[in-house]
Amino acid sequence: MKALSRLYFRVYPSCPGFTPEQLYELAGISHQLKRQVGLLIDRRGHVLMVLVGDHEGILIPRLERFRQSSGRLRGIRLIHTHINSSPLTREDLMDMVFLRLDSVSLLTLDRNGEPDLFQWAHLLPPNPKNDPYLVHDPVHWTMVDFDFRENADSLEKELDRTGAVLAPGSGGEGRAILVSVDTAPRKEQEKSLAELAALAQTAGLEVGETMIQRVPRINPRFIMGKGKLSELEVMALQHGASIIVFDQELTPSQLRNIVQVTDRKVLDRTQLILDIFAQHATTKAGKLQVEMAQLKYTLPRLIKQDRALSRLAGGIGGRGPGETKLELDRRKIRDRIKKIKDDLRALRKHRQNTRSKRQQADVPVVSLVGYTNAGKSTLLNTLTHSHIPAEDKLFATLDPTSRRIRFPEDMEVILTDTVGFIRDLPQDLQEAFMATLEELSQARVLIHVADASHADVQEQTLAVEKILESLDLDSKDLILALNKWDQVSPEQRIALLRNHPQGIPVSALDRASLTPLVEAVSRLIKTGPDISGKQEVN
Structure with a gap:
């Protein structure tokens, strides 16, 4: 213990990283203990921590308190011993990577317990070969000619030049x-x-x-x-x-x-x-729906983070088994989910009353559905002369928007825009937005807006159809609008019309191109069966 304690008073040079006396001292202690011994050394050469492992490995603790956010690398290098002739192991390199060490060095011992071979490795900046680190070949300890501090400084200067940031959080969350x-x-x-x-x-x-x-x-x-x-x-x-x-x-x-x-x-x-949903939710209903989805996602992922979470909430008035902090958090989340469900139930009841009034007025509802960012909101704006937000972003629209529009021959229609769909839509999110998606159940006609210019239009169309089927809406009268037709090449147009012969080419920004779509909706409303009284989606 005295010999290990004395290691804290040594100052290790940056080149070649040690003195002969220091290596003999470290090798002698490791040989006597028959264990690996390691030193964490800062760039000034001071020993920050002495580590003692077993004959096979060494455990490095978490180093949060050492240069957590002020530098790129950790500012610490590791030098440790192997009591046999084995080189740097994968575990050594993993420690260097995950702890952001300046370098990892290894000293092997000969049969007499004296210093033998020396090997080291360090991280690399971005390079054409995408090599993560460089492992130097083992050499006799007397042949080492490497400046560890200069190498770490050069690496950080190179990272500065390329604009990279190694320390988590030091470059923001962008x-x-x-x-x-x-x-x-x-x-x-x-x-x-x-x-x-x-x-x-x-x-x-x-x-x-x-x-x-x-x-x-x-x-x-x-x-x-x-x-x-x-x-x-x-x-x-x-x-x-x-x-x-x-x-x-x-x-x-x-x-x-x-x-x-x-x-x-x-x-x-x-x-x-x-x-994204949390950023775009603006109404009370939208915020409630997003919050419930987030809580449902978070609940099974609540884990014990530290000892504070395992303390009992006991004391005067709270003796007995008590509850752990983790259990209290889970119970609060469950209570909050129950409260949000009650609020959403009231919201669904309110919207149901609104839909009943529409049915009494016998005004048909036409709903826009489709993959996110397919152009549904833009189409609604063009048809109804509205100015609802329509951005070239995914999920720019969350809350349902309804506008009354007059079709030819004095026919009035309510046109609604709903949240966009996406491949593998999270189940919790789908359940949370049921109050919004229920608007689709009252629609007499669904307009499936597809981005014809997208490379994956076929997959996106199938994803929307799959979600509609899961909502029991696949039996609705549906019109496929191939939007952004002006951005599609002649060859692609032929292929699209071959795959979707019932599709109607449109451009949401060009009102004149929407005439065939309006005529198709009018024909379905006049001749198609009125299925607006179907049972709502549960």
Whole structure:
């Protein structure tokens, strides 16, 4: 113990990183203990922590209190011993990556317990080969000629030049890495990531880089292997990303495990969609629906974060079994969900009364449905001369908007715009927005607005049809409007009309192009069966 304590009083030079006396001292202690011994050294050469492991490995604690946000790298290097001749292990390199160490060095011992070979590794800035780090070959300790401090300073200067930010949070919350881990083919993952990138940009994020991994099966612990996770961490370091967004929905255990090995904020597709909905919700109904979806998502992911959450809420007036802080949080969320459900039930009742008045007035309802950002709000504005917000963003419209419009031959119609759909719409979100989606149940005609200019128009159309089927709305009279026709090439137009012979080409910005659509709606209202009295969707 005295020998270990004396290590704190040593000052290690930056080049070659040690003195002969210091190496002999470290090797002697490790040989005597038959354990690995490590030192965490700052850039001034001072020993911050002495670590003692076993004969196979060494455990480095979390280093939050050391240069958490003021620098790019941690400002700490590790030098440790191996009591055999084994080189740097994968665990050593993973520690360097996840702890953002300046470098990791290894000293092996010979049979007599004296210093033998020396090996070191350090992270790399962005490079053409996308190598995350450089592992130097082992050399005899007397042959080391490397300046560890100068290397760390050069790395940070290079990162400054490229604009990357290594420390989570030091570059703000603007840059994100998008990740897809799935069993699906790579092309499908690329399409899905393109949509995720659009979602990220709508949420206000800057996409730094993307990672795609096709796996035979999903890793239940980290969704990806630990090695691939380390590559992801290095990618985030090199590109200055403070957020990692997964295209797949993470289970509570996967989310917890990933957060434990990285300091970055981790989101999945569902969280990102919920965040966008929260930004765009303006009415009381919209905010309630988003809040309920967020609470339902959060409830199973509440985990014990520290000892404070396990303390009993006891004391005078509260003795007995009591409740843990975690249990109290869960109970509060359940109570809040119940309250929101009651409020939404009242909202649905109010909207039902409004719909009943429409039925009594015998004014047919025509609802716009479609994939998000397909142009539904723009179409409503053009037809009704309205000015509701219509942006080139996903989920710009959340709350239903209704406008009365006069069709030819003195026919009045109520045209409604609803929230857009998306592939794999989260179930909690679909349930939360049932008060909004119920507007569709009273529609006599549905206009399916599709973005004809989108590369994945076929997949988007199928996704909308699938959601309509899940809502028991597939039996409604439906008109397919192939929007943004002016942006489609002649070859694409032929293919679209071949695949969708019933589709009506339109351009939501060109009122003259909407005449065939209006005529088709009029014919259906006059000749089609009145199914507005069908039972509502539960």
